[in-house]
Amino acid sequence: MGTKIVDMGGWTKDAAESLGGSEAGLKLILGQLAGYPLLLFYRKFLSDKDPKLQHVYFTLSGLFLGHWVIGPGVVHSIYAIIFTYLLLTIAGGTLLSVVVSFSFHLSYLLVGYWYNNTGDEYDISWTMPQCVLCLRLIGLTIDVYDGAQLKLNPDSLSKDQVKNCLTTNPDILEMLSHSFFIGGYFVGPQFSLRKFQEFASPAYHVALPSSPSRFGFKRLMIGVAYLAGHLIGNMFINEDWPNSENYTNSSLPVKLFCLLLWVKIILAKYISIWLMAEGVCVVSGLSYNGSYEDGSPCWTGCANVKLRRLESATRFGHYIEAFNINTNGWVATYVYKRLKFMNNRNISQITTLVFLALWHGWHPGYYLTFFNEFISMGFEAEWAKMWAKSKKVELWKLHPAYQTVTSIIGWVYVHFFLPHCFIPFPLKTASRIFAAYRSVYFVHFLFYLGWPVWGRPVKSYLLPPKAKSVEATKSESTPKSVETAKSEDLTKSK
Structure with a gap:
């Protein structure tokens, strides 16, 4: 379980040192960037071919790049996929399969974290794509369960559940392809197998209204800009700055101001790699999400960050909506909304955050x-x-x-x-x-x-205290009528 990236030396090590980064980080970026030529080749020569051939291409290309980036640890992804395939074959569509899948994949990931823990620093190892795969395979098991429920009681499912559910078990090749698709293997985004099955068919690509390449490379360029901002900023304020003597010895106003820059520099790292991954999905055509009102195509189906909302956020709710939105969407669909039976929003929210x-x-x-x-x-x-x-x-x-x-x-x-x-x-x-x-x-x-x-x-x-009601005020200020006064006097005399 303790497979880690070893120092392999070579040109990637020299390049990483010259840039002031780690070899593992550079390999991750290069592995993600390799998705662009691979998916352009796919759209040009394979998108109109038999779906099985497409799945073979996605599986082999993802396996090759996965092994190059994280080394032999890629085998853990294969173990998880095979386990899920056997589970679905034996008990697919049952509540038991959901419980077992949830328990197994989360436990496997946590054990991996334990064995790969090197202290304070974060190492890029097989646990990085495994955390993405953990959600993907749990979601797949739940989608098969929802498919079984659809047959029994169609009205019991929500719109999201109907959209993603699978009425038949996927075969092992589809699962490998879905998991190793290079656009989503390393850092996400999440997308359902049902969506991926539609994508890996000639009819899907024939129906695309235009080429997505321009938008995909635009996302790539924005991602590169954020990466450059991270690398330049990191030269002045690195990720460990709040744990440094420079931070401790700075005045409070300097700390408060520099923390604003520090957090932006760190978040730029995440934003850049998400944009690169999104661009791969866009170039492939997977991110097509219908059309806008003016008829122009929408390519944001695999977006993991909303840049305008993020940079102009005026409350933390905006930040949560705009940051890591695919993971947040997955958790909302497969965890938070499934806890409705508790009838307590706070408990559902706390449970969801603990899971995250x-x-x-x-x-x-x-x-x-x-x-x-x-x-x-x-x-x-x-x-x-x-x-x-x-x-x-x-x-x-x-x-x-x-x-x-x-x-x-x-x-x-x-x-x-x-x-x-x-x-x-x-x-x-x-x-x-x-x-x-x-x-x-x-x-x-x-x-x-x-x-x-x-x-x-x-x-x-x-919210000042409410004034007395008009009726109450009138009743206190209006004198009693003659008949009312007589009636009260008569009552008293009796």
Whole structure:
């Protein structure tokens, strides 16, 4: 289980050292970029061929690149796929298959994390594509289960479930192809096997309204720009900066300002590789998602980041909508919405966030990151309710500058607290996280966890106590009629 990338030397090592990065990271980028010529070749020469030939091509190309990037550890992907195929053959479509698949794949991934744990640093190993495959194979098992439910009770499924369900078990070649498709093997995105089956057919490509290559290479160029921003920024503020003496010795204003730059530099790394992977899916045609209202084709079906929403976010809800959206969509479909029977949104949300933390690994930083997400979203939900009820806010909305001012304040709020919420994710261990937080006086905890205290005067200002009702006021101020007074006197005399 403890297979890791070894230092193989050669030109990739020299190139990585000259760029100031790791050989494993460079191989990941090059492996992802190799998807562009492979998928252009596919569209040109193989997209109109028999689906079985297409599946063979996707399987072999993905296996070859997977082995080049992560080494012999690619065999773990094969083990997981074969296990799932046998499980579906024996018990596909049953609740038992879902429970076993969920337990096996998550446990296998967690054991892999344990054996590959090298301390504070993140190593690119077989667990990286395995975490993507974990969700893909669990989702596949659930889709087969939904297909069985569709036959028994069609009205029991939601639109998403009907869209993704499989009424027959896939064969092993389809599963290998779906798993090793180079557009989604290393870092995602997630896409259902049903969608992939449609994609690997000549009719699908004949129906495409135009060539997707232009849009695909546009996403690639944006990804390269983000990667360049990450590499240049990393020269000045590296990922481990909040754990350095320079950070500790800096003044509080410098820390707070540089943290804004630090988090952007780190996130650029994730955004760049997602954009590169998305571009591969676009070039292949897999990302076709219908047409816009004006009739132009939509190629965003495999998007994992919404750049405009991300960079202009005015609340953390926007960031969650725009960042790693395929994983968030998978979790919403296969975990959160399946917990409706609990009739408690908070329990469903907490369970979903715990699953996401487990899926990332054992480090305390992952769990604290998702705890930060929970408290920030809880605060924003309460704030939104209060803001919507305020009569003062209704008057403010009439001012022409309202939208501009609130957008600026919201943008500053998100980008001020974003690094504080994200610090645990790259630092990982409790001692490093505590030291970084202590140095900035746990400012985001004071803000979010202190909301019940500092929020009281804010609520009193925006939602002043309600005045007495008009009816009650009238009844107190209106004198009694003569008949009423006589009636009361008569009652008293009796």
